[in-house]
Amino acid sequence: xxxxxxxxxxxxxxxxxxxxxxxxxxxxxxxxxxxxxxxxxxxxxxxxxxxxxxxxxxxxxxxxxxxxxxxxxxxxxxxxxxxxxxxxxxxxxxxxxxxxxxxxxxxxxxxxxxxxxxxxxxxxxxxxxxxxxxxxxxxxxxxxxxxxxxxxxxxxxxxxxxxxxxxxxxxxxxxxxxxxxxxxxxxxxxxxxxxxxxxxxxxxxxxxxxxxxxxxxxxxxxxxxxxxxxxxxxxxxxxxxxxxxxxxxxxxxxxxxxxxxxxxxxxxxxxxxxxxxxxxxxxxxxxxxxxxxxxxxxxxxxxxxxxxxxxxxxxxxxxxxxxxxxxxxxxxxxxxxxxxxxxxxxxxxxxxxxxxxxxxxxxxxxxxxxxxxxxxxxxxxxxxxxxxxxxxxxxxxxxxxxxxxxxxxxxxxxxxxxxxxxxxxxxxxxxxxxxxxxxxxxxxxxxxxxxxxxxxxxxxxxxxxxxxxxxxxxxxxxxxxxxxxxxxxxxxxxxxxxxxx
Amino acid sequence: xxxxxxxxxxxxxxxxxxxxxxxxxxxxxxxxxxxxxxxxxxxxxxxxxxxxxxxxxxxxxxxxxxxxxxxxxxxxxxxxxxxxxxxxxxxxxx
Numbered sequence: 167x168x169x170x171x172x173x174x175x176x177x178x179x180x181x182x183x184x185x186x187x188x189x190x191x192x193x194x195x196x197x198x199x200x201x202x203x204x205x206x207x208x209x210x211x212x213x214x215x216x217x218x219x220x221x222x223x224x225x226x227x228x229x230x231x232x233x234x235x236x237x238x239x240x241x242x243x244x245x246x247x248x249x250x251x252x253x254x255x256x257x258x259x260x261x262x263x264x265x266x267x268x269x270x271x272x273x274x275x276x277x278x279x280x281x282x283x284x285x286x287x288x289x290x291x292x293x294x295x296x297x298x299x300x301x302x303x304x305x306x307x308x309x310x311x312x313x314x315x316x317x318x319x320x321x322x323x324x325x326x327x328x329x330x331x332x333x334x335x336x337x338x339x340x341x342x343x344x345x346x347x348x349x350x351x352x353x354x355x356x357x358x359x360x361x362x363x364x365x366x367x368x369x370x371x372x373x374x375x376x377x378x379x380x381x382x383x384x385x386x387x388x389x390x391x392x393x394x395x396x397x398x399x400x401x402x403x404x405x406x407x408x409x410x411x412x413x414x415x416x417x418x419x420x421x422x423x424x425x426x427x428x429x430x431x432x433x434x435x436x437x438x439x440x441x442x443x444x445x446x447x448x449x450x451x452x453x454x455x456x457x458x459x460x461x462x463x464x465x466x467x468x469x470x471x472x473x474x475x476x477x478x479x480x481x482x483x484x485x486x487x488x489x490x491x492x493x494x495x496x497x498x499x500x501x502x503x504x505x506x507x508x509x510x511x512x513x514x515x516x517x518x519x520x521x522x523x524x525x526x527x528x529x530x531x532x533x534x535x536x537x538x539x540x541x542x543x544x545x546x547x548x549x550x551x552x553x554x555x556x557x558x559x560x561x562x563x564x565x566x567x568x569x570x571x572x573x574x575x576x577x578x579x580x581x582x583x584x585x586x587x588x589x590x591x592x593x594x595x596x597x598x599x600x601x602x603x604x605x606x607x608x609x610x611x612x613x614x615x616x617x618x619x620x621x622x623x624x625x626x627x628x629x630x631x632x633x634x635x636x637x638x639x640x641x642x643x644x645x646x647x648x649x650x651x652x653x654x655x656x657x658x659x660x661x662x663x664x665x666x667x
Numbered sequence: 668x669x670x671x672x673x674x675x676x677x678x679x680x681x682x683x684x685x686x687x688x689x690x691x692x693x694x695x696x697x698x699x700x701x702x703x704x705x706x707x708x709x710x711x712x713x714x715x716x717x718x719x720x721x722x723x724x725x726x727x728x729x730x731x732x733x734x735x736x737x738x739x740x741x742x743x744x745x746x747x748x749x750x751x752x753x754x755x756x757x758x759x760x761x
Contacts, residue, residue: 175730175747218743221730229733236734369738373674373703380702388702392676392737399736403743453700467740470669474742474754 175220182222184213187290199288205351207423208416212289215411218403226298230305237309237393244386245316251666254382255450256321256659257650261375262314262387263323263513264448268340268440269371270310271331273394275344277303279355286352295404299360302397306390313390320662321655322646323513329640330512333627335618336504338568342615343437347430349611353412354426360405362430362483366471368398369463371441378449406471413478420479425607431483432600436567439500446497446526447518455529457493465490485600491576494533498526502541503572506557510632512641514650517546537579554649558632560619565594565612566601573597589613671741671752672707681735687718703737711753712741 173181190198202209243249253259280300287293311327318324331337347358376391409427412419442456454462464486472482501515508515518526523542526534545555561570562584575583585596589609596602605612621627628638636643645654673688675681681704688706689695695708706712719727729750741752 175745219730219733219745221733225730229730232734373700373738377700377703392702392735395737396676396733396735399739400733402739406742466670467672470671470740470754473669 178222179217179220182224183217183291183294186294195288199286201286201352202288205353205422207353207412207419209288209412210415212291214414215289215291215407217291217295218407219400221298221400223294223298230301233393233396234305234309237389238312240389241309241313241316241386244313244389249385250317250320251662252383252385256655257514257516258382258384258448258450259317259321259655260323260513260515260650261444261448262317262384263321264440264444265375265387266310266314266324266327267330267334267512268337270307270314270327272340272344273303273306273310275341275348276359277307279344279348279359282348283352283355292356292408299397299401299404302394302401306394306397309390309393313386316386320658322642322653323655325642326512326640333618334512334639334641335510335622336507338616338618339440340437342568343433346433346611353408353423356405356408357423357426358430358433360401361409362405362427363434364398364401365405366431366464366468366483367434367438368402369467370438370459372398373463374445374453374459375441375449378445378451378453381451381453382449409475409480410478413475413480417479424480427480428484429604429607432485432598432604433567435489436564436569436597436601439496439569442497443501443504446529447501447522450522452525456497457530460489460493484603485598488576488598488600492573494530495537495574495579498530498534498538499573500569502538503561503570505545506555507561508649509556509647510636512639512646514648514653514655516650517542517549533579549649549651560622562595563617563619564597564601565615565617566596566604568615568617569597571595571597669710669754670707671710671712671739671754672705673712673739673752674703674705674737675732676735676737677702677704678735680731683722684714684719684732684735687722688712688714691715691718710755711751713749713751715749716747 189195196203250259277300280296280303284293284297284300287296314324331341347355350358372391372395376388376395379387379391409423412423445452445454445456445459468486469482472480504511505515505517523539527539530538548555561572563569564571571582571584573583575581583598585599585602587594587596587602587606589605590613592613594605594613596605618627622635628634633643636647641647650656675685677685677699685697685704685706689697691714692706692708692712695706695712698705698707714729716727716729729745729747732750739752741754744751744753
């Protein structure tokens with residue numbers, strides 16, 4: 167081998183980033199890169215940016231091609247062998263519907279954001295890193311659609327994710343999150359997506375959820391999940407690098423970044439309520455509870471991270487303490503609400519079986535038995551009497567996160583938490599202090615929020631009756647929605663399993 | 668307690684790297700989950716190219732880890748000869 171002639175990693179990285187850039191002369195640099203000044207972030211020397219993995223485009227293509235070959239080999243095998251029949255329980259598939267409806271097109275939004283940065287950043291190191299991440303994100307969207315297309319042949323709720331993402335009420339939670347980031351400046355976008363979301367929060371989507379998919383016999387999802395997550399390790403590292411880079415460039419940057427960290431931690435935490443429900447209610451075989459995952463991935467890992475960042479003057483995100491107070495209640499309050507609105511969802515909902523109630527009581531001894539079990543038992547009695555409970559009033563959405571204001575007060579689990587503010591003669595409503603702060607800092611941005619319930623009431627969503635609105639949202643009414651019990655999914659499953667036996 | 672960790676898919680290619688992490692970091696804790704292995708340690712984790720190459724009997728580029736890595740916590744530093752995760756100031760000059 168000619169290993170002595172091979173370029174070292176550092177030298178190759180230098181040539182494949184700095185070596186590919188140049189300063190423009192026909193036009194001044196600030197006109198070529200017009201977006202990088204208005205946020206107030208001061209950059210003195212872009213060459214101080216270094217990708218800790220030192221990944222270059224040539225290696226990137228090689229490794230990504232291999233990842234895709236491995237992934238498609240498994241997706242093909244899964245599909246050819248009717249892998250969907252090996253999942254632990256047909257209810258599990260509804261977690262995949264939520265994933266496809268809520269996450270896949272968010273990956274595509276992230277792609278759009280990184281395409282923008284891959285053009286607009288003045289420094290060639292971050293520009294190359296953003297270009298790679300742009301390709302990663304579109305790969306994630308595509309591989310998720312491909313892997314889940316097999317489920318679409320056998321289950322409802324997968325067929326119309328595009329239209330649902332744009333119109334279905336609860337999907338405005340992820341959609342508005344990414345649109346908020348996309349309409350920010352480039353440095354805020356990186357802080358939002360690369361640091362707050364990828365570094366601090368995505369472990370909670372991919373690690374317990376994908377490990378949960380494995381535990382529930384879903385090899386297709388495990389494979390696309392882990393294939394995507396192998397890119398996330400690089401994205402996370404970029405997220406930490408961007409924070410350190412901005413902090414080292416100028417001390418004036420630190421208060422600006424801290425404000426973004428506060429905002430995007432809270433935005434991301436609220437978005438993850440979808441994951442909390444998946445972990446505690448939608449995985450028939452559970453790997454760990456939301457509360458345990460929050461302790462491991464936020465309190466412990468995030469704690470170590472912010473302790474390390476303290477040397478720059480950063481502190482834990484504001485309201486991190488509220489997320490810790492809510493960890494015993496988060497998933498229960500959200501699932502109860504989604505169950506109540508089960509007639510208006512693009513997936514099936516259900517009440518936990520007795521052994522699942524026992525698991526919840528064991529994992530949440532301080533909250534579940536006293537605050538949540540009795541309501542679920544009451545609904546179970548109603549359902550047994552043929553009166554499955556469906557809420558009919560439209561929920562009050564939070565102006566910022568767009569989650570219905572269904573959470574309880576951080577210090578009082580008996581009282582619903584609601585905040586409001588007045589701006590230019592109008593009242594705005596919020597689910598929390600975290601969301602109210604975000605609004606108060608940028609009211610002109612959030613007064614423009616497209617809130618699904620308001621739009622329904624203004625007559626912009628296909629009609630005045632629920633079936634009209636659902637149809638407009640992309641739902642096949644009577645098939646995609648309602649309880650799992652009695653659904654077409656349940657009938658098909660029983661039939662397939664019966665035939666196999 | 669400032670933990671660093673690295674998580675891998677549990678597969679054939681990753682197994683030699685996981686074993687090498689354990690060999691190079693005697694104080695590390697290994698946690699096994701469905702389809703996933705997480706290695707954690709206080710403050711620092713390193714794997715040396717040499718250790719992995721001895722196990723697999725061929726040349727190994729630390730960047731091959733991109734194929735099966737799931738997640739990391741800590742500051743990453745990668746060179747031709749080792750891959751390190753640590754908290755605190757990085758020892759290696761940029």
